Every structure is written in structure tokens, then in C-alpha cells.
Amino acid sequence: MSSIHELGYLKEKINELKDEGVYRKLPILEGPNEAEVILDGKKVINLSSNNYLGFANHPRLKQASIDAVKKYGAGSGAVRTIIGNMDIHEELEELLAEFKREEAAMVFQSGFNCNAGTIQAITGAGDIIISDELNHASIIDGTRLSKADRAVYKHSDMDSLEKVLKEKRDKYKNALIITDGVFSMDGDIAKLPEIVDLAEKYNAMTYVDDAHGSGVLGESGRGTVDHFGLHGRVDFSIGTLSKAIGVIGGYVAGSKTMQEWLNHRGRPILFSTSLPPAAVGGIIEALKMLMESSEYTEKLWNNAKYFKEKLGVLGFDTGHSETPITPVIIGEEAKTMDFSKKLFELGVFVSPIVFPTVPKGTGRVRCMVTAGHTTEQLDRAVDIFEKVGREMKIL
Numbered sequence: 001m002s003s004i005h006e007l008g009y010l011k012e013k014i015n016e017l018k019d020e021g022v023y024r025k026l027p028i029l030e031g032p033n034e035a036e037v038i039l040d041g042k043k044v045i046n047l048s049s050n051n052y053l054g055f056a057n058h059p060r061l062k063q064a065s066i067d068a069v070k071k072y073g074a075g076s077g078a079v080r081t082i083i084g085n086m087d088i089h090e091e092l093e094e095l096l097a098e099f100k101r102e103e104a105a106m107v108f109q110s111g112f113n114c115n116a117g118t119i120q121a122i123t124g125a126g127d128i129i130i131s132d133e134l135n136h137a138s139i140i141d142g143t144r145l146s147k148a149d150r151a152v153y154k155h156s157d158m159d160s161l162e163k164v165l166k167e168k169r170d171k172y173k174n175a176l177i178i179t180d181g182v183f184s185m186d187g188d189i190a191k192l193p194e195i196v197d198l199a200e201k202y203n204a205m206t207y208v209d210d211a212h213g214s215g216v217l218g219e220s221g222r223g224t225v226d227h228f229g230l231h232g233r234v235d236f237s238i239g240t241l242s243k244a245i246g247v248i249g250g251y252v253a254g255s256k257t258m259q260e261w262l263n264h265r266g267r268p269i270l271f272s273t274s275l276p277p278a279a280v281g282g283i284i285e286a287l288k289m290l291m292e293s294s295e296y297t298e299k300l301w302n303n304a305k306y307f308k309e310k311l312g313v314l315g316f317d318t319g320h321s322e323t324p325i326t327p328v329i330i331g332e333e334a335k336t337m338d339f340s341k342k343l344f345e346l347g348v349f350v351s352p353i354v355f356p357t358v359p360k361g362t363g364r365v366r367c368m369v370t371a372g373h374t375t376e377q378l379d380r381a382v383d384i385f386e387k388v389g390r391e392m393k394i395l
């Protein structure tokens with residue numbers, strides 16, 4: 001008999017993945033995340049990053065990171081509650097609060113652990129969390145870590161949300177409605193004005209995870225709350241510093257009370273080392289750039305519009321995205337995988353997304369256009385889409 005330490009039970013599961021055709025290797029990027037990259041040894045146009053503004057390899061961010069390393073070192077040395085809270089961490093939170101037009105902000109080491117740490121800290125036994133069915137995995141995990149009860153409403157369906165509130169609100173002390181600001185698979189925006197109205201009608205709090213809205217929507221990328229002019233009416237405004245901002249980290253923007261409480265009960269703040277100086281320096285520079293100028297967000301939206309229009313004219317189904325996220329819906333799972341593979345062979349990297357991430361029969365490649373793409377690169381990508389589309393009789 002084989003020893004348990006050979007992990008036979010995991011080997012069996014890995015073989016199941018292989019049988020199902022969903023086993024994969026991680027693609028390897030050689031060099032920085034740019035509009036054009038060397039991936040698995042091949043030069044391709046990159047349509048798969050969350051580097052919306054092209055900040056990940058921006059000279060100003062890199063210099064600011066280097067400067068922060070020179071002044072503060074490579075690591076922060078401890079969790080924030082001991083001695084890992086440097087003045088640049090405080091500076092970043094003040095700047096974020098100003099950028100988000102909120103009273104205060106609390107920074108975490110990632111968007112993922114921001115959700116994992118915040119949701120459980122602000123809810124408890126006797127409360128209810130009401131969540132959109134398409135919310136991100138980190139919200140689902142954060143909710144699981146809470147002692148509150150939970151309910152799910154149909155995606156962006158306000159009748160479904162109101163039904164849950166009507167049935168359940170009175171049975172609980174506090175209610176928290178959680179939604180993504182921008183849904184990452186289709187690029188649709190949450191119906192935030194209606195959600196906030198319902199929250200106010202039923203005395204519930206609101207929590208928006210704006211990972212794909214930060215740096216994208218609102219004035220110079222201030223997010224979905226700013227896009228709808230809902231300042232002061234959303235209790236917890238979550239953002240990531242890993243996508244458009246180009247570095248790493250997550251945050252909650254909102255009231256001073258929120259910040260005070262998370263300082264004491266946000267478990268990733270208490271039990272995980274704070275962001276390294278290089279990250280903090282780069283993020284501060286990114287926020288300054290957005291506060292100086294809207295040229296980056298304008299470029300992003302212009303590029304996205306250009307690319308979406310060209311694909312649409314060719315006859316591709318680009319879904320109902322309202323943001324730079326551009327799905328190209330192919331349908332059948334195997335065909336979607338094949339489409340992505342052929343694009344790669346001709347020089348475009350765009351990863352396929354199929355069931356169970358999206359419903360069966362709605363397989364797609366999800367194109368992420370950024371401010372860093374040139375018109376020439378986008379034209380070249382469109383030509384390759386057309387070629388593969390015709391070859392596969394999608395067009």
C-alpha cells in the first residue's frame with residue numbers, strides 16, 4: 001500500500017481533471033506585463049491582463065518603488081499593529097480617502113484578503129449578508145468566514161433583491177447587501193442607484209467590491225460609487241490596487257468608524273505583514289497620476305470603444321458589456337478553447353473562459369483592452385480575430 005504522504009488521493013483528483021480536459025499549466029510570462037509580451041516563448045499581443053491603465057510597468061511607478069525601497073527597505077518587518085505601520089502606509093490611506101472622496105480608507109495586502117478580512121469583521125451572529133449570485137470568489141469566502149446568515153439574489157435582479165429584503169430583513173439585527181461594482185465576466189455594471197435605494201428603504205448597509213471599477217469608472221477612475229454620484233450612500237467601498245492601479249493590495253474606503261474597527265478586528269491587519277515599501281511607493285505614485293490627469297482613463301476608454309466597435313462591425317457577439325471588459329462569445333466549450341488556441345498561434349493571447357466559470361454554451365474569450373495598447377496593436381489583433389473567425393466559420 002502506498003503511503004499517505006505520496007498524496008495518492010490528490011493524484012486521483014488531478015487525473016480526474018485530466019480526464020475532464022480541464023487540467024492546465026500556468027502560462028509563463030518572460031518580462032513585464034505590457035501590451036505586447038513574450039508568453040511561453042512566443043511574442044503575442046496581450047489581451048488578458050487587468051493592467052487597465054498600463055501602470056504595471058510604468059516608469060513613474062517603477063521609480064517611486066525604487067525610491068521607497070531605498071528609503072524604507074525591502075520589507076516592512078512586521079504586521080501593522082506591532083511595528084509594520086510605516087508613515088508611507090498612513091500616507092497611502094490618506095491619499096486613498098481623498099481620491100475616493102470618503103472619510104477614511106483601510107489598506108490590505110490584496111483585494112482578496114480585504115474581502116476575506118472585512119466581511120467577517122463587520123458582520124456577526126444575528127446579521128444577514130445578501131449577495132449577488134455572480135459575486136467574486138473572495139466575497140463568497142469572506143461571507144463563509146462570517147457568523148452571519150446569508151442569502152443570494154439573482155444577478156442584478158432588483159425584484160429578487162427586494163424579495164429577499166422583504167422576507168428576511170426584519171428577522172435580523174443588521175443586513176449587508178454585497179455586490180461587485182463591475183462584474184468581471186460580462187463587464188456589466190451593478191445597478192448601484194437601485195441597490196442603494198432598496199438598502200435605504202429596508203435599513204440595510206451596502207458593500208461594493210469595485211475591483212474592476214477602480215481606475216476605470218468615475219472621474220479619473222474613482223470607481224462605481226463616483227460614476228453614479230453615490231458618495232455618502234455606500235457604507236463600504238472596496239477597491240483593488242492590483243488591477244488598474246498596477247501594483248498589489250486592496251482597500252476599504254468609507255467612514256472613520258469603519259477604519260477604527262478594522263484596525264482592531266481586521267484579521268489580515270492583525271495577523272499578516274503589511275505591504276512592502278516598494279508596493280506602497282508605486283501605489284502612491286499611481287494615485288497621484290490619476291489625481292493629476294484623466295488622460296490614462298480616457299485612453300483606456302477610447303481604446304476599448306475602438307476595439308469593441310471593430311469587433312462588432314465584423315459580426316462578433318461582444319455581449320452587453322458597459323466597461324472596457326470585452327467578451328467575445330463563441331458558445332460551445334471546445335470551440336472556445338480552439339478559438340483561443342488559434343488566436344495564440346497567430347499572435348494574440350486572450351484566455352478562454354468556459355463552464356463552470358460562465359454558464360454552459362456561453363464560452364468566450366474575454367478581451368481586456370488597456371490604455372497601453374497602440375491603435376496599430378489593436379488593428380493587428382482585430383485582423384487576427386477576423387482571420388480565425390472566418391476560418392472557424394464563426395463569422
Ligand SMILES: *Cc1c(COP(=O)(O)O)cnc(C)c1O
Pocket residue numbers: 110111112113115136138180184209210211212240241242243248249250
Ligand atoms: C480581482 C478581484 C479581487 C481580488 O483582488 P486582488 O487584489 O487581485 O486580490 C477581488 N474582488 C473582485 C471582484 C475581483 O475582480
